[in-house]
Structures are given as C-alpha cells and as structure tokens.
Amino acid sequence: xxxxxxxxxxxAAAPFGRRLLTVTGMDEMGAYRVLRVADPxxxxxxxxxxxxxxxxxxxxxxxxxxxxxxxxRAFSIARFSDGEAHYLLEDVGPGTRRLCExxxxxxxxxxxxxxxxxxxxxxxxxxxxxxxxxxxxPLAIWQDELARKDIPAQVLLGFRDGPRARxxxxxxxxxxATDDGSAGRHGLVTDxxxxxxxxxxxxxxxxxxxxxxxxxxxxxxxxxxxxxxxxLEAGMACGFGACYGCxxxxxxxxxxxxxxxxxxxxxxxxxxVDAHAGGVGGTR
Amino acid sequence: MSVEFCGLELAHPIVNGSGTxxxxxxxxxxxxxxxxxxxxxxxxxxxxxxxxxxxxxxPRLWETPAGLINSIGLPNKxxxxxxxxxxxxxxxxxVPLITNVMGSSxxxxxxxxxxxxxHAEIAAIELNVSCPNVKTGLDIGADPRQLEQVVRTVRExxxxxxxxxxxxxxxxxxxxxxxxxxxxxxxxxLINTLRALALAPASRGGMRSPExxxxxxxxxxxxxxxRAVALAQVAAxxxxxxxxxxxxxxxxxxxxxxxxxxxxxxxxAVGTASFRDPTVGARIARELxxxxxxxxx
Numbered sequence: 370x371x372x373x374x375x376x377x378x379x380x381a382a383a384p385f386g387r388r389l390l391t392v393t394g395m396d397e398m399g400a401y402r403v404l405r406v407a408d409p410x411x412x413x414x415x416x417x418x419x420x421x422x423x424x425x426x427x428x429x430x431x432x433x434x435x436x437x438x439x440x441x442r443a444f445s446i447a448r449f450s451d452g453e454a455h456y457l458l459e460d461v462g463p464g465t466r467r468l469c470e471x472x473x474x475x476x477x478x479x480x481x482x483x484x485x486x487x488x489x490x491x492x493x494x495x496x497x498x499x500x501x502x503x504x505x506x507p508l509a510i511w512q513d514e515l516a517r518k519d520i521p522a523q524v525l526l527g528f529r530d531g532p533r534a535r536x537x538x539x540x541x542x543x544x545x546a547t548d549d550g551s552a553g554r555h556g557l558v559t560d561x562x563x564x565x566x567x568x569x570x571x572x573x574x575x576x577x578x579x580x581x582x583x584x585x586x587x588x589x590x591x592x593x594x595x596x597x598x599x600x601l602e603a604g605m606a607c608g609f610g611a612c613y614g615c616x617x618x619x620x621x622x623x624x625x626x627x628x629x630x631x632x633x634x635x636x637x638x639x640x641x642v643d644a645h646a647g648g649v650g651g652t653r
Numbered sequence: 654m655s656v657e658f659c660g661l662e663l664a665h666p667i668v669n670g671s672g673t674x675x676x677x678x679x680x681x682x683x684x685x686x687x688x689x690x691x692x693x694x695x696x697x698x699x700x701x702x703x704x705x706x707x708x709x710x711x712p713r714l715w716e717t718p719a720g721l722i723n724s725i726g727l728p729n730k731x732x733x734x735x736x737x738x739x740x741x742x743x744x745x746x747x748v749p750l751i752t753n754v755m756g757s758s759x760x761x762x763x764x765x766x767x768x769x770x771x772h773a774e775i776a777a778i779e780l781n782v783s784c785p786n787v788k789t790g791l792d793i794g795a796d797p798r799q800l801e802q803v804v805r806t807v808r809e810x811x812x813x814x815x816x817x818x819x820x821x822x823x824x825x826x827x828x829x830x831x832x833x834x835x836x837x838x839x840x841x842x843l844i845n846t847l848r849a850l851a852l853a854p855a856s857r858g859g860m861r862s863p864e865x866x867x868x869x870x871x872x873x874x875x876x877x878x879x880r881a882v883a884l885a886q887v888a889a890x891x892x893x894x895x896x897x898x899x900x901x902x903x904x905x906x907x908x909x910x911x912x913x914x915x916x917x918x919x920x921x922a923v924g925t926a927s928f929r930d931p932t933v934g935a936r937i938a939r940e941l942x943x944x945x946x947x948x949x950x
Contacts, residue, residue: 382684386932425929436718439876441929480930483682604714606721607928610678613725614714623707624728629678643711 379485379633381415383609387441387480389427392471393453399535401503402458402469403447406477412449415482418511419600419633421445422481423608424456426467433463440606442468445507445577445632446482447539454479457506457539483608484632487511487598489520490573494596496522498540499562499586501578502533507600507633508577509539523565527558527582559585566593574636576600584642597636603627617643654943656694658897658920659814659839661749661776663694665943666914667934670901670924671753671779671818672699672725677742679931688747692934697751697922698735698743700781703761705731710868715851720876720903721925722849724869727755732768740774749776751816755784757793759806770811777814780807780838783822783845794820797832804836816899819843819890826886827893834894842899842922843890844883846873876925877903884912891917905933907940 394405404424423441430438442464448455460469471477487507490496496515498508505526515522524543528534531551537543545553546561554561559582566572570593576586577600590597605615608628616624617631620640625631656663669692676696679687708728715722730738735752743750752775756762762780769775782794782803794800794817804817817833819826821844830841851866865871883902891898900918904910905926913921926933 380681382686383682385683385686385690387930431719437716439716439719440721478930604712606714606723606925607931609682609931610675611673611931612714612723612928613672613675613708613728614723616708616711616713616728618710624711626678629681 378488379417380420381417381482383481383483384410387423387425387478390477390479392475392477393473395469395472398457398538400459400532401536403539404456404458404468404471405453406456406479407452408454408479409452411482412452412454414449416446416449417482417486418514419445419486419507420482420484421507421608421632422454422456422479422483424468425478426471427476427478430467433467435463438464438467440464441478441480441608443602443605443608443628445600447506447509448513449510457503457536459503480608484628485630485634487575487600487633489515489518491596494571494573495569496520497562497565497572497574498522498524499558499574499576499578500525500540501527501558501582502529503536504578504582504600504602505536505539506577508575511575512540525558525561525565527561527578528552557585558582559589562586562589566595570595573598580642580644587636587639587642590636598633599636599639599642600633601627601631601642656920658695659777659816661695661814663749663920665694665938665941666920667693667910667938667941668695668751668899668920668922669693669697669927669934670922671697671781672727673924674927674931675699676746677739683931688745690932690935691747692927692932692938693748693923694920694938695749695751695776696743696746697779698739698753699729700727700753700755701729701732701735701765702727702755703732703765705729705734712866712868715866715872717849717851717874717876717878720874720878721928722851722867722872722874723846724867724872726869732765736768736772740772744774750774751777751779753779753781753818755781757784757786758788759803762803763807763810766807766815767810770813775813777816778811779816779818779842780804781818783818783820792820792822794818794829795823797828800829801832801836804833804838808837814839816840816842818845820845821882821886822848827889830890830894830898834896838896840897840899840919841890841894842901844879844886844902846875847879847882849874875903877905879903880909884916887913887918888916904937905929907937910937910941
C-alpha cells in the first residue's frame with residue numbers, strides 16, 4: 370500500500386479520483402462542527418499533517434444561496450482517529466452550510482489527501498503552534514504527530530468570541546486569546562506569540578488562520594529570524610494543480626499554487642501573505 | 654474499438670480541454686495511478702506562449718450557478734521552458750500529446766508552431782486564437798478573414814495535425830470554422846469559455862462604484878452553465894465544415910458527451926468537470942462503452 374501511495378517528507382499521494390465515503394458523525398464544538406468520515410483506506414497513516422481534502426456532499430450539492438455550491442470545498446484534515454478522518458467546519462457560505470447539514474449515514478465525496486504538509490523542527494527547536502478561528506484544524510493533527518515524535522510543542526489559539534473559542538477543545542493544553550475577551554486573554558493570538566518568543570526564541574512556528582493573522586505571524590518571525598511554516602487557504606476549484614486558481618505571490622516574482630506547492634508554505638517563500646489567501650470569495 | 658482523429662488512433666473519444674488538467678501536477682498528487690488509469694485518450698497541454706507568463710493577479714476564480722468564471726491568464730514557462738522541462742515528462746504519458754500554443758501575431762504563432770513541429774513527441778498542435786491581435790486589439794479568432802490568414806501562414810510550418818480552438822465570443826462561430834478550414838486546419842475545437850464578469854461583493858448595492866472581483870477583471874465562464882450553448886455551436890459548426898470537431902462545454906457525463914457526438918463532434922473534451930473529479934474522463938469513456946486506454950509499457 371505504501372508503494373501505491375509513496376509518502377515523501379511533505380506529501381502523500383492520494384488515491385486517484387474522488388471517493389464516495391460515509392459520514393459517521395457531526396459533533397458540535399461551539400460555533401464549529403467536527404465532521405467525521407469513515408476513511409479506513411487513508412487513515413492508516415497515509416497522510417502528512419497539514420494535507421487537505423476536497424469535500425462535497427453526495428446529494429443536494431447545488432441549489433443553495435445563488436444556486437451554489439458547484440465545486441468541492443477544501444478542508445484541512447484535522448485528525449485521524451479509529452478509521453475516521455475529522456474535518457473542522459464553520460458555516461460561512463453555501464458550501465460549508467450544506468456540509469454542516471450532514472449527519473451519520475449521509476454520503477460524501479472525498480478527494481485527498483492533497484498538498485504539502487508540515488515538517489518537523491530542526492536544531493532542537495520547540496514547536497509553537499499558532500492558530501486562528503477555523504484555521505486551527507491542521508494544528509490538531511500536527512500536535513498529535515509531534516507528541517508521537519516526542520517533540521515539545523506549545524499551542525496558542527485565537528478566536529473572535531466565546532462560542533468560537535470552544536473550538537480550542539480540538540487541541541490539548543492550548544493558551545487562548547479572544548478579540549472580545551469573553552474567553553482566555555483579551556487580545557490577539559499574535560500577542561501570545563510575541564510573549565512566548567520573548568521568553569525563548571528557539572522555536573519553529575506553525576501557523577494557520579486568517580490572512581491578516583498569518584501576515585502578522587510572518588512579520589514577527591521574519592524580524593526575529595525564526596523559521597515559520599504557514600498553512601494557507603485560498604479559493605480553489607480542483608485541489609490538485611489543474612486550475613491554477615489558488616495562487617499567492619511568491620517572493621522574487623511569480624506565483625505559488627496553494628494546492629500543490631502548499632497549503633503549508635515556508636514563510637521565507639513569501640514577501641507577505643496575500644489578502645486573498647484566507648478570503649475565499651465565491652468559493653466558500 | 655478505437656477512434657480515428659486526424660490520423661491519430663485514439664482509444665476512446667474523450668480528451669481534456671486545454672488548461673483544465675495539469676498532468677505533471679496530477680502525477681505529484683496521485684502518483685503512478687495517474688499513468689495507469691490515465692483519464693483521457695489524448696492529452697492537451699495548457700497554452701504555451703513564446704515568452705514565460707506568470708498569469709493574472711489573484712483572485713482568479715468565481716463560482717457561479719452551475720459553473721465557474723476563471724481569469725487565470727495563461728501562466729506557462731514559455732516555449733523554451735516548455736520544450737526543455739515539460740516536454741520530456743509529458744512525452745512519457747501513455748497517450749498522444751497535443752500541444753496548445755498562442756501568439757499575438759501570425760509571425761509569433763508561426764514561430765511556436767515551427768518549434769513544435771521539430772519534436773516527434775508532439776502528435777498534434779492546437780492553436781488558441783482567443784488572443785487579441787497586438788495591432789488591432791481584436792481577437793484573432795473572432796475575425797474570419799484574419800483567422801484564415803493566420804491559419805494559412807501557420808499551415809506551411811508544420812505537417813502535424815493542426816487544430817484551431819475557436820472562440821465562442823464571435824458573431825458567427827460557424828463562419829470562423831469555415832475560415833479555419835479554408836486556411837488549412839485539420840480540425841476545430843469548441844467551445845472556449847464565454848466572456849463573463851463577476852462583481853466584488855463589497856461593491857454590490859450601489860454603495861460603491863462596481864468593481865470586478867477577478868484580478869484580470871473579466872474572465873471565462875465554464876461548467877454546466879454553458880453546455881446548451883456548446884451544443885448549439887458544435888451543431889452549427891459540424892454542419893458547416895468537413896473537418897472533424899472536438900466538442901466541449903459543460904460535459905460531465907456520458908449522456909452529455911453522447912449529445913455532442915450526436916450533433917457531429919468527433920471527440921469530446923472534458924474541462925471543469927475534471928476539477929470536481931480527475932477521473933471523470935475515464936468514467937465517461939467507460940459509460941460510452943469504450944474500454945480503458947491501454948497501459949503504457
């Protein structure tokens with residue numbers, strides 16, 4: 370099986386074609402939902418943390434707001450557990466709304482795992498996981514993997530408000546900040562990051578969240594010469610490099626495709642995190 | 654059972670639309686399975702231009718009811734980069750390679766075609782004529798007289814099959830198809846995407862002046878939304894010209910493909926549907942009762 374899907378350092382090849390799988394659960398987590406899908410084929414360790422999948426409901430995909438969705442939607446793999454893949458959902462548009470409606474027994478199309486994932490810290494650095502909002506998802510599976518590898522990891526999460534902050538339960542032992550102060554520290558997750566780096570800068574930062582948060586993380590790390598891996602989001606049609614729609618500007622010119630060159634991209638590859646990374650527009 | 658197309662022997666009638674499937678990226682994503690179960694009977698490259706292009710600034714996509722507007726801007730490595738880096742890898746695909754090229758003048762297109770002609774790995778050449786002429790600003794493919802001239806010039810530079818990808822943004826696409834045939838084209842392909850506009854949500858409702866959403870401002874509409882238009886244009890062209898046509902536009906099932914074949918297409922291309930499932934081409938071929946393409950030795 371590992372011969373069929375060779376696992377490189379940062380990516381595992383996906384089974385070719387979308388697969389019709391069965392939803393096993395939809396758990397409430399404050400403002401979010403955790404979608405669980407039976408996926409014994411891939412969950413045997415055949416994915417790299419940070420990789421994603423394209424999801425579409427098998428039935429009634431289309432006919433929502435503006436007669437959408439039409440395309441599948443990209444979601445980070447949040448965790449594998451007992452033959453199930455977990456995905457973190459937030460209802461922000463016709464695609465995510467339809468997926469949030471699914472329940473046990475419903476069928477779902479899954480294409481993946483896709484893209485490049487995280488790589489472990491070098492030179493004895495500790496891992497600093499920095500997440501914002503629904504973007505905390507890939508940090509959960511990365512926290513699991515780092516624990517298995519006995520690599521020390523600290524988790525810092527930021528949310529808009531209290532109901533969203535309940536998403537922090539997806540990860541273990543997280544420090545939390547909220548924009549409105551209703552849970553954890555009143556402030557931004559990047560404030561927590563600065564504090565941690567002031568205490569001990571021997572770290573590699575792993576971040577996923579909205580574009581402005583990622584841009585602040587990138588700036589903080591660049592100023593201090595701290596390695597950072599950013600998991601980006603972008604509106605994409607395919608997820609496997611065909612459409613060239615999900616690009617972000619690359620340092621030195623040209624573009625990177627978030628789906629095949631990322632979603633996890635070394636911060637040194639970017640001059641700044643493009644405002645459209647994270648703002649999906651038209652394909653939510 | 655196989656299909657003859659411009660002297661090429663194809664395993665079935667399903668190919669990809671140019672720019673809708675990156676076989677090299679798909680190899681990275683899906684490994685050896687891509688070549689073992691290659692979904693198309695021939696592979697059409699994305700558009701190659703003389704100079705490298707980075708493509709349009711994002712955002713590049715907008716989802717519509719049953720479709721997609723894209724404004725990608727033809728990113729590619731340029732002719733030299735394509736021939737040196739991509740061609741050797743594409744040559745190992747298990748199916749014939751059709752290279753799609755675009756230039757903004759007859760001389761530029763002729764140079765691209767002459768370069769492709771020198772490579773045995775390229776089985777056929779497709780001309781993307783949905784490009785404004787540098788001098789007139791009009792799409793080369795939308796003006797029948799100009800189109801015929803360009804095809805005639807290019808025709809002399811290659812003995813390989815020459816396919817002209819017609820633009821649907823023309824007054825009468827059948828007249829353009831005739832012009833391509835007169836110029837010496839071996840086949841036509843249609844339809845390309847329909848010119849379309851999406852406004853940024855922030856500018857809706859008259860609060861601000863309307864701003865396009867896409868970085869390239871206008872884009873091209875594809876997907877199920879354009880299938881009925883494709884059927885009409887392919888039918889109109891097939892009755893007007895002798896040369897074979899590759900029909901495309903919103904195809905996602907064998908029924909859709911059969912309709913295009915029924916109105917006179919020789920081959921059918923799948924585009925946007927591959928974004929939802931990269932194996933859809935193979936499924937359509939199977940459902941048309943064509944066996945899977947033979948595995949490359």
